[in-house]
Amino acid sequence: MHTIQKSFLSTIFLVTFVAHLNPADASSNISAVLPLTATAYGTTLTTVIKIGNQSFNLLPDTGSADLWVLQPDWECYRGHHTGSSVLVPQGNCDYGNGTYTKTSTFTPHEDAWLGIHYGAGDVFGTLGFDSVQVGDIVIPRQEFGMANATNGPADKYSEGIMGLGHQVLSMTHASNYSATSALGLLSNTLWYETSLWSMVKQGMEPYFAFALDRMPFDQEIGHGGYVSFGTLPPVAHSPDFVSIPVEITKTIPASFTNGTKKITEWTLTVQSVTWNGTTYSQSYQAVVDSGNFYFIVPSDLAKGINSAFSPPAIYEPDGPLGPLYSVQCNATPPTDVGFQLGGRMLSIDSSDLIYRDWSGKCYSTVAPTVPLAGIELFFLGDYFLRNVVAVFDFGSDEMRFAARINDSSTFRAQPTSPLVASAAFASRADWLTFGLMCMVGIAALI
Secondary structure (H helix, E strand, C coil): CCCCEHHHHHHHHHHHHHHCCCCCCHHHCECEEEEEEEECCCCEEEEEEEECCEEEEEEEECCCCCEEEEEEEEEEEEECCCCCEEEECHHHHCCCCCCCCCCCCCEEEEEEEEEEECCCCEEEEEEEEEEEEECCEEEEEEEEEEEEEECCCCCCCCCEEEECCCHHHCCEEECCCCCCCHHHHHCCCECCCCHHHHHHHCCECCEEEEEECCCCCCCCCEEEEEEEECCCCCCCECCCCEEEECCCCCCCCHHHHCCCCCCCCCEEEEEEEEECCEEECCCEEEEECCCCCCEEECHHHHHHHHCCCECCCEEEEEEECEEEEEECCCCECCCCEEEEECCEEEEECHHHHEEECCCCCEEECEEECCCECCECCCEECHHHHCCEEEEEECCCCEEEEEEECCCCCCEECCCCCCCCCCHHHHCCCCHHHHHHHHHHHHHCCC
């Protein structure tokens, strides 16, 4: 079934599969709650996923769709593997030590291969099937990738990625297809049943959620919160959720989805932004992405917010991950920062506006986007998600956000009308970002 193009079947599969779900039948529902580990001074998150009889620290990423882990003797390189590249020691890629060893329950998938282009990093490998365990949810036979080559920088802890994005973002290819460029990796991708839908097939309601915690500013690693599947994270939160439909990302060209405009990312509209009594009233679309930690915003908005630091942030066009604003580590961030979503103004804690890197240098988490081929994408990353319980409902194509109770100021201007949750939910509740921006820019040229 892997050889069937995803563009023909993904929509049919989603509609048919959801139609056979019975969210009201709680007895058949299964769920999982997994703790997150925050690494790299709170800028990266991992959780433990079991494949076969082995456990791995994986990044749960809403901006991609594939599940993959490192395999033994994987190669680290500098440059693009599809073009000129130089092999370097594995330590240069900063991954953890875990690698997948084939088990007695493993079966290879010889008709396809893994080839992901993130823009700032590529991942190549083979494909196969084995059991996958996410908390108490067991998938008897799940397709996944085993990376044998990558140039992506990691966090010295993670050993792969668990994609939580829509199936259209999957990047596997037929065995008789070869790619010699980034454009080739973005083309001729195949549809398959990703781990999210496999969990639904086992009885999970079709949503997952994040509740991220903060660490002390100078702490390199620690508890990062929770990711949950088919249930809500075990944290106190407001009972009032604001529901926002997932939108088709207007700037992603139809050529990226084989000629038909469809939902690709967890995209919503930011209606306005406030800080220090100033209001930015020009709305824009943004992708909610757990695979990065920035607020990637329009350039004039980034300039306005960063000028409100005391002392003001300094623009660095050649930052470590693109244009950034550096700040003094003891700078005073702007106050009353809020993002209006679905008619509600969501406040951002001032401590979420500064981060430090490995060298001890500090930056603003508010950064401008980088236009590629005339296309701009904006993002709400982990430092946004710290302020809410965030639900990603892929059965109803909506996102829901509620204030954390331990921060009574999180929501302002509560709406007068009650919120209506979906039927499924009513029964209970940094390189990937820049890679996606590169993906879209290349797709525009197809």
